[in-house]
Amino acid sequence: MLRWLGVALSAAIGTSSVAERTARDPSLPTAEHLSRKKDTKESRPELSDLLGTLVQTHTDEHVVLDAESPSADRFEALLADRVTGQAHGIDPQLLEALRALARNHPGSRIEIVSGYRSEKLNEMLRKKGHHVATHSQHSLGHAVDFRIESPSGAISPLDLERELRDLGWSGGVGVYLSAGDRFTHADVGPNRRWNGL
Secondary structure: OOOHHHHHHHHHOOOOOOOHHHHHOOOOOOHHHHHHOOOOOOOOHHHHHEEEEEEOOOOOEEEEEEEEOOOHHHHHOOOOOOOOOHHHHHHHHHHHHHHHHHHHOOOOEEEEEEEEOOOOHHHHHOOOOOOOOOOOOOHHOOEEEEEEEHHHHHHHHHHHHHHHHHHOOEEEEEEEOOOOOOEEEEEEOOOOEEOOO
């Protein structure tokens, strides 16, 4: 039973081993911890509760996504500024939106392209010609850029935009469709939509 659980957990969280995942996220149970627990329904992690895996594209850090994980602090750490490492409060609606999308696509890999951006990173991106707002929702902890790879393949940013709206999302949604960088932007600012480059 434990061997099956290890295989299922490894498959659910990608190619990383349970030991590698635990090193990245100490809140995860270790293989040793699992083997010490009695095999009862109460002590077994319920794989059916696993919604997917959040993956930080800049660090390849993997975090389990379920109804309770990650915590707000863990999510903020995952979305920290990729240049300065600075974490910032992230609006909880963003994590709930990702959970809702994951429920539509169980077992998916949700890649975090951008989370919190310090003013320094935001200005650096602007100077390099990226189309980022001067006063970005990212710099307030109010936005996340992401893509979803379901078990059956990549989900189009346009489809993710439609799903977000169907879920009642009332903030901003941008879709970026370039061949080299396809992702969806969601923020808790005013209701608006755009196509990015």
